[in-house]
Amino acid sequence: MKSRVKKSISRSIRHAEVNAPSHPRLTAAELKEIAQRILNFSEADETEVEIDVSTDALTRFANNIIHQNVAEQVLHISVRAVMDGRTARATTNKTDEESLRRVAAAAEKLALHQPKIPGLLPMLGKQKIPKVSRFFAATAGCTPQDRARAVTRVCKLAEKNNQTAAGIFSSGAMQSVLANSNGLFAHHEQTRSEFSVTILEPNSSGWAKANSPDIRELDPDGLAERASRKAAGTREPRELPPGHYTAILEPSAVLDLVGFLFYDFAATAILDKRSCFNDRMGKKVFGDNVTLWDDVYHPYQLGAPYDGEGFPKQKVLLVDRGVPKNLVYSRSTAKKMKAKPTGHGFSLPNEYGEAPMNLVFGGGDKSLDDMIRSTERGILVTRLWYIREVDPYEKILTGMTRDGTFLVEDGRVTGGIRNFRFNQSLLEMLSNVEMLGPAVRAAGEESFEMVVPAMKVNNFHFSEVTKF
Amino acid sequence: MQDWANWGLDTAKRRGATYADARVMDIRQRDISTKNGEVGTLVESESLGIGIRVIASGAWGFASTDRLTREGIDTCAAEAVAIAKASALAKHGDVALAPENPYVDTWQNPFLKDPFRIPVERQIDLLLAADKEMRRIKGVTLAEGSMTFRKIDQLFVSSIGSVIHQIKMQSGAGIVATSFAGSEIQKRSYPNSFGGQHALEGYELIEALDLVGNAGRTGEEAVALHSAAQCPEKTGTIILGSSQLSLQIHESIGHPIELDRVLGQEANFAGMSFLTVDKLRKLRYGSDIVNVVADARLAHGPGLGTFAYDDEGVPAQCTPIITNGLFTGYLSNRETASAIGEDRSNGTMRTESWNRLPIIRMTNVSINPGKWKYDDLIADTDDAILMDTNRSWSIDDRRYHFQFSTEIGWEIKGGKKGRMIKNPSYSGITTEFWNSCDAICSRDDWTLWGTPNCGKGQPMQTMGTGHGASPARFRNIKIGVAFAK
Numbered sequence: 001m002k003s004r005v006k007k008s009i010s011r012s013i014r015h016a017e018v019n020a021p022s023h024p025r026l027t028a029a030e031l032k033e034i035a036q037r038i039l040n041f042s043e044a045d046e047t048e049v050e051i052d053v054s055t056d057a058l059t060r061f062a063n064n065i066i067h068q069n070v071a072e073q074v075l076h077i078s079v080r081a082v083m084d085g086r087t088a089r090a091t092t093n094k095t096d097e098e099s100l101r102r103v104a105a106a107a108e109k110l111a112l113h114q115p116k117i118p119g120l121l122p123m124l125g126k127q128k129i130p131k132v133s134r135f136f137a138a139t140a141g142c143t144p145q146d147r148a149r150a151v152t153r154v155c156k157l158a159e160k161n162n163q164t165a166a167g168i169f170s171s172g173a174m175q176s177v178l179a180n181s182n183g184l185f186a187h188h189e190q191t192r193s194e195f196s197v198t199i200l201e202p203n204s205s206g207w208a209k210a211n212s213p214d215i216r217e218l219d220p221d222g223l224a225e226r227a228s229r230k231a232a233g234t235r236e237p238r239e240l241p242p243g244h245y246t247a248i249l250e251p252s253a254v255l256d257l258v259g260f261l262f263y264d265f266a267a268t269a270i271l272d273k274r275s276c277f278n279d280r281m282g283k284k285v286f287g288d289n290v291t292l293w294d295d296v297y298h299p300y301q302l303g304a305p306y307d308g309e310g311f312p313k314q315k316v317l318l319v320d321r322g323v324p325k326n327l328v329y330s331r332s333t334a335k336k337m338k339a340k341p342t343g344h345g346f347s348l349p350n351e352y353g354e355a356p357m358n359l360v361f362g363g364g365d366k367s368l369d370d371m372i373r374s375t376e377r378g379i380l381v382t383r384l385w386y387i388r389e390v391d392p393y394e395k396i397l398t399g400m401t402r403d404g405t406f407l408v409e410d411g412r413v414t415g416g417i418r419n420f421r422f423n424q425s426l427l428e429m430l431s432n433v434e435m436l437g438p439a440v441r442a443a444g445e446e447s448f449e450m451v452v453p454a455m456k457v458n459n460f461h462f463s464e465v466t467k468f
Numbered sequence: 469m470q471d472w473a474n475w476g477l478d479t480a481k482r483r484g485a486t487y488a489d490a491r492v493m494d495i496r497q498r499d500i501s502t503k504n505g506e507v508g509t510l511v512e513s514e515s516l517g518i519g520i521r522v523i524a525s526g527a528w529g530f531a532s533t534d535r536l537t538r539e540g541i542d543t544c545a546a547e548a549v550a551i552a553k554a555s556a557l558a559k560h561g562d563v564a565l566a567p568e569n570p571y572v573d574t575w576q577n578p579f580l581k582d583p584f585r586i587p588v589e590r591q592i593d594l595l596l597a598a599d600k601e602m603r604r605i606k607g608v609t610l611a612e613g614s615m616t617f618r619k620i621d622q623l624f625v626s627s628i629g630s631v632i633h634q635i636k637m638q639s640g641a642g643i644v645a646t647s648f649a650g651s652e653i654q655k656r657s658y659p660n661s662f663g664g665q666h667a668l669e670g671y672e673l674i675e676a677l678d679l680v681g682n683a684g685r686t687g688e689e690a691v692a693l694h695s696a697a698q699c700p701e702k703t704g705t706i707i708l709g710s711s712q713l714s715l716q717i718h719e720s721i722g723h724p725i726e727l728d729r730v731l732g733q734e735a736n737f738a739g740m741s742f743l744t745v746d747k748l749r750k751l752r753y754g755s756d757i758v759n760v761v762a763d764a765r766l767a768h769g770p771g772l773g774t775f776a777y778d779d780e781g782v783p784a785q786c787t788p789i790i791t792n793g794l795f796t797g798y799l800s801n802r803e804t805a806s807a808i809g810e811d812r813s814n815g816t817m818r819t820e821s822w823n824r825l826p827i828i829r830m831t832n833v834s835i836n837p838g839k840w841k842y843d844d845l846i847a848d849t850d851d852a853i854l855m856d857t858n859r860s861w862s863i864d865d866r867r868y869h870f871q872f873s874t875e876i877g878w879e880i881k882g883g884k885k886g887r888m889i890k891n892p893s894y895s896g897i898t899t900e901f902w903n904s905c906d907a908i909c910s911r912d913d914w915t916l917w918g919t920p921n922c923g924k925g926q927p928m929q930t931m932g933t934g935h936g937a938s939p940a941r942f943r944n945i946k947i948g949v950a951f952a953k
Contacts, residue, residue, distance in 0.1 A: 059555075062732050065558050066554075066555040066557070066558040066559065067555075068530070068926075069527075069529055069530065069554065070531070071530070071548075072531070072532045072824075073532070073533045074517075087510075090511065090512045091512070092515075093514070093534045094516060103514075106512055110510055110511075113588040113592070114510060115592075117506065117507065144554035144555075145557070148557040148558060149557065164735075166736040167736045168736060168926045197736065207736075272610045273653070350508060351502075351508025351612070385739070388861060390859075390873055390893070391653075391891070392653045393651055393652055394651070398871050400862065400869070402864070421895070423871075423949065423950050445737065461953075464871075466866075466868050
């Protein structure tokens with residue numbers, strides 16, 4: 001089934017390469033030319049221009065039919081001006097001469113209408129930025145018909161199993177340039193594709209999702225079959241009492257939890273005293289088996305290899321065997337804290353500084369089956385939903401299980417259970433990890449994509465139960 | 469605008485669309501934020517484009533572009549039709565729409581002061597003055613303030629003959645004081661969390677908030693929370709402040725009544741709803757005193773859900789959602805109204821921007837004021853926790869089970885407001901919760917709150933919604949579970 005899907009997509013790609021319907025409409029050279037025109041207009045002390053252009057399409061299905069099907073082309077031109085130690089930004093999506101002049105002037109005018117910014121650094125000059133390859137013509141060329149054909153097969157699978165399918169199949173391409181009056185020029189392009197499916201039965205549901213810059217790596221049929229099995233496996237769910245259980249968290253569930261940690265590693269969050277690592281850096285916070293990097297160059301990661309100011313991104317070891325070791329820094333935060341910038345700054349001006357956006361967890365060698373077989377009584381969680389922070393310092397999170405929550409007894413899955421609410425400290429959870437699976441590129445709904453493993457976690461606090 | 473929209477419609481019809489609408493939107497926004505005495509964000513943005521929605525071969529297609537040339541719009545309209553024809557590969561029947569009349573109209577929300585004409589330095593000075601007042605309080609470790617202004621100029625044209633021009637001006641602002649001490653981060657926000665108050669008003673809204681006058685108290689409360697008593701874990705009575713009740717309405721009434729969720733269209737992402745169609749006009753949603761409406765009309769107030777026409781050309785309406793406790797209405801569009809046999813959409817199709825498909829969204833979903841004076845409600849309460857200003861919110865994907873925590877609480881003992889409580893939280897099942905409501909304060913304490921950050925749809929859209937609420941009392945509520953060990 002998997003290879004059939006790939007062949008089907010490959011066929012359509014060959015056709016699509018002629019029309020390239022999803023490819024951004026401007027070339028890198030054209031974007032550079034627009035940026036240069038703005039730099040030429042600008043009368044600011046320093047000027048920075050960022051241009052993003054993207055083409056995205058998304059086919060949405062529910063009740064075994066396509067009910068929404070959309071496409072968009074978006075251009076975003078953003079100009080930052082520095083005037084006498086002050087800086088501000090103006091944006092537009094209009095490319096005519098008058099609009100480009102206006103956006104440059106607007107940034108200059110805004111910059112002047114504020115107090116001087118202490119410690120504002122000069123813009124970067126030319127940088128040596130490592131290359132990453134994240135653009136796939138097969139993804140850029142995907143057509144509405146390609147997506148509709150895959151969705152049709154998934155809907156037919158659901159109908160065959162007396163189930164109902166809902167989900168999305170999306171594809172798109174983007175490119176971005178960042179240039180400034182000090183000679184910086186950076187360019188990044190990438191494609192994206194995603195398939196997500198929920199399969200419903202009258203009193204149960206299952207879910208699966210994947211994304212990739214290369215659409216040929218997606219397997220909609222396989223994902224649908226997995227979701228279908230989960231829906232069938234959780235029929236007539238039992239209600240268990242809330243309490244502390246061993247939890248086996250699939251990568252999507254892990255992703256959506258640990259995603260809440262990312263900003264805590266920002267040096268600015270430490271300065272602002274809103275990080276859970278305030279007074280905890282260098283101390284044992286997690287278990288020995290928890291190691292975490294930020295690494296935009298990891299083969300499973302996406303994104304540009306430079307930050308909002310054009311500084312090349314560095315790989316940073318954030319947590320080493322349970323001990324938070326390093327933070328990420330923008331240029332200005334690094335100067336304040338006498339550290340080196342790591343290439344994680346947001347576009348200026350902003351109040352948040354920086355953040356690691358390409359988290360990579362160290363994985364283990366245990367399979368999901370290993371975790372299940374070794375569990376006397378526990379809960380297998382497919383995905384989590386509506387996670388919110390209850391306590392920012394102890395990092396207590398609340399949320400719900402969703403679309404495939406199973407009871408594990410005596411080393412095997414024995415059936416579905418009603419969904420739980422949890423209230424769980426992330427710091428405690430990552431101190432209680434008994435087993436880790438291999439780190440994979442996970443997709444969830446609450447966090448941006450990361451590379452995380454499945455985890456078997458002891459003493460996970462499921463605090464209440466809902467009605468389904 | 470009119471030419472662009474007409475080109476889109478003409479091309480869509482020529483390519484085979486049996487229905488088409490085109491929406492040109494010109495959006496201008498200003499965002500300002502301050503932090504610890506410095507300007508953080510200072511950005512002005514503009515975005516202009518067209519979204520074209522069609523039915524062709526009995527199925528939906530939508531495409532959008534910011535390339536507003538004849539060629540760009542023709543290509544966009546042709547793409548919308550091609551997408552619709554691809555959608556038809558997976559359909560069970562043709563899309564059917566509830567009937568609607570054509571309208572030719574122009575509307576603009578009233579406001580007194582155009583925020584884009586107020587000098588930026590004056591706006592920054594106001595935020596920095598509030599920032600300074602917060603940081604005067606010993607123990608405040610982080611002071612933040614923000615303002616957002618948005619002007620949306622939009623033209624809607626449809627193949628049934630509607631030409632509707634609307635201009636909406638929206639303003640919002642708020643401040644936050646955070647205090648880190650020991651092993652706790654506590655914070656207080658004014659006038660509400662997550663960006664403060666937002667409404668379809670001009671700069672007069674910001675001036676009326678008196679951010680500077682409230683900054684000192686905001687900072688003091690953030691610091692005082694460290695020495696407050698921990699919220700107990702028990703079952704008991706709570707009184708919710710109006711801003712917290714507005715979010716309770718949003719999550720446990722506003723979302724479950726969205727008919728697209730009810731009919732399964734959001735099953736993969738936002739989720740479904742326990743309010744299946746068999747429950748309409750049968751389910752006892754709340755106690756007899758609970759009356760909730762979805763009202764997009766200006767008469768309801770300048771909420772973020774106020775407009776003259778929705779984004780598929782249906783006039784603003786007031787729909788009774790809960791009437792004396794009985795569930796009486798959904799939020800619908802032309803397609804879902806038709807699907808459940810209603811004769812008309814109640815006008816809730818809304819879109820974030822020109823590049824997004826309109827979907828069913830809350831308008832102003834508000835609880836009607838009750839009869840209680842606030843002081844009388846407190847005096848009438850023997851033992852309760854008063855909870856105010858949301859800190860976290862979570863609800864399951866069918867909208868049964870929720871848990872909320874608030875920034876601050878106070879004990880009510882013997883009819884009097886007593887000591888401060890930190891880390892308050894409560895949880896429950898939606899209908900059990902609303903049926904436990906036994907007192908709602910009067911219009912004197914009723915505020916139409918703006919929620920600027922409601923996310924829904926794929927691709928995700930962020931929408932502003934309005935929720936009028938006054939303080940209300942609930943009995944037999946589970947309290948304190950969020951921090952239970």
